Amino acid sequence: MRQRVMRVAVMAVLVALLLLATPLTIGIQTSFFANELDELERVALGAAVHVPTQFAVGGHMDLYARERGIDVGVYDLSGRRRDGSGPRKADAVTQEARNGLVIRGRGDDQLVVAVPLSTEERVIGTVRAASGTAEVWRHIVLAWLALAGLALVALATAVVVARRQARTLSAPLEALSAKAGAVANGDLTARAEGSAIAEIDQVARTQNTMVEQLTRWLEHERHFTSDASHQLRTPLAGLQLGLEAAAADPHADLRAAVTEALEQARHLHRTVDEVLRLARATPRPGGPTAVRPAAAVVEGVERRWHGTFAAEGRRLRLAVEPGGEALRIPDRTAEQVLDVLLDNALRHGRGTVEITVREMGGATAVDVADEGSLTLDQRTVFRRGATTSASGTGIGLTLAREMAETAGGRLTLARRTPTTFTLLLPVTEPPPSQE
Template sequence: MRQRVMRVAVVAVLVALLLLATPLALGIQTSFFADERAELERAARSAAVHVPPRFVVGDRVELPLHERGTDLGVYDLSGRLRDGSGPRTADSVVRAAQDGVVTRGRGDHQMVVAVPISVEGRVIGVVRASSGTPQVWHRIILAWLALAGVALVALATAVVVARRQARTLSAPLEALSAKAAAVADGDLTARAEGSAIAEIDQVARIQNTMVEHLTRWLDHARHFTSNASHQLRTPLAGLQLGLEAAAAGPDAGLRAAVTEALEQVRHLQRTVDEVLRLARATPRPGGPTAARPAAELVEDVECRWHDRFAAEGRRLSVGVEPGAGGLPIPDRTAEQILDVLLDNALRHGRGTAEVAVREMGGAVAVDVSDEGSLKLGPQTVFERGATTSRAGSGIGLTLAREMAEAAGGRLTLARTAPTTFTLLLPVAEPPPSHE
């Protein structure tokens, strides 16, 4: 990743430098030659001013000082060099200037400028100025070397900046890749961290969301077996007791025992349906579900649990406040949660267990209490495995809270002494009537 980013950046800088330096180098060459021609013309014009009118009759000419390396000569109309330096006879550039126009040209590795000498509108001679092109090329090459040095400095700066930018871009991606690899290796706690790049941050957020959803799905799948075994244990125990009573009792009680066993089988079927609904990867709180009046539901729960509490020498009491018994609540969810709470009271509590139903402004509150006390805190008690003992698996209260939340309700520990749990469920909407 870093090498690719650096390669792209360096190539882009090289292309930009070539596109910029090539015309600039050509411009330097053209400018230097143009400057040299202009300098030669200035020298020739300056010399032409110093040529006296009696030049035509043989007077000498005192040429002005000029730059070293420049040849400056005065020619008469016959093409003979009268003074200065240059070819002994006029070349084509000098002959062209005899027509009264400034002439520029090139000779043998030279640049030549010829300026006519005019007196009263008549050309009496020509001043020729020339210099060697190698001198101009020397200056051009020095300028090109300076330009190349600047380009190398720009390229080096670009490499440094490209390395820094490559590190800035690749470091978050490498960290994101490492977190993804950790998740692939089974570490579902790995989360991608933020960076200074918005696009990479968005990818990191999406990955974290994906891992969180995956974690929840795996938790549902991982807990399904333990949830199912926990919830099926109670109705299976009741079914076993009923069948044992039918096998040991007289024929007169056989029908009642079988009826009780059938009721336990129906309850077992409802338990299986509820556990499977809860095991869905994405439960939808508040979805459509069967509902029954709260009073009718707790009466059925009392019937199932009365004998089991009596067998332990304990009493189960149910109370419904006026106005709360007719409110419909999700029956399967409420049944499963109450089964967990009563099983917990039977195994870990003592004394009389009470179930109280009351109305709370659009919701139904069900309090399940006993005369025991709880040492765990309101949050710890609902952690999976927090109450594990030889008499239980430690997942019942966790499962009960999950079922309550899946139904849009809430299960809390109201008091630790005496132990009291409060189940708050929304009142279910009555099904539409068909007239």
């Protein structure tokens, strides 16, 4: 990445220098030759001023001192040099100046400027100034070398800046790649850090969002396995105990045993459906369509658990307050939550357990209370794994709360002593087929 950025930056600078240096080199050459011709013209004009008017009839001439490296000569109309230095016979440039114009040209490795001599609006001769091109080329080459030096300095500066910019651009991408590699290796806590580059920062935020969603889904899958085993354990154990008891007693009523086993199997089927529904539930709650009277739902739960509590020498009571008989609630959700609460009361509570159904401001409240005392606070008791012990996994109350919330309800710890949990469920109207 860094090498690629540097190559791109250096190539861009090279192209820019080439596009800039080409016209500059041509301009330097043209400018130096033009300046030299201007200097020759100045010298020729200065010499023309000193040519006397008697020049036309062969009078004496006294040219001013010539500048070093410049040949200055005076030529008559026949092309013969009368004074100064230069070729004895006028060259083409000098002869062309007899037309009354200042002529510039090149010939025989020289720059030549010819200026006409006029008197009374009549050309009587020409002044020729010439200098070698070698000196001009020496100045041009020196200027080109200076330009090349500046280009090298610019290129070196561009390389330094490109390296710094490449480091600035590649460092966040390398860090982002490292975080992605860590996630690929199983570290779902790795999060990409922000950078000063908006586009890379957006990619980092997108990756973090993706990892967070992936983490939630993986956690959801792990929880589903634990929840399913937790919820299926109790009905399976009841089904197994019932069948074993019937098989061990030769005088047992097999029809009653089969009927009870079928009821346990139906409950197990409903449990599987409810756990699968919870696994597919979205954050937006949506209650199931199957509803029954709250009293009937709670009575069915009480019948299933009555024998289990009696075997432990404990009592299970049911109370329905006035107005609670007609309330309809999601039956499967209520059954699963009550199963968790009763299992929790059997394992961790004491004494008599009482289930109370009551109407509460347009909602159905189901209280499950025992005679025990709870030391954990409201937040800790519903945290997954917070109450893990030898007799439990610590996920039951968490699962119960999640089930209640997916049905649009709520599960709370109403009192610590005596321990009382309250399940609030919205009152659901019965389907048209049931009215």
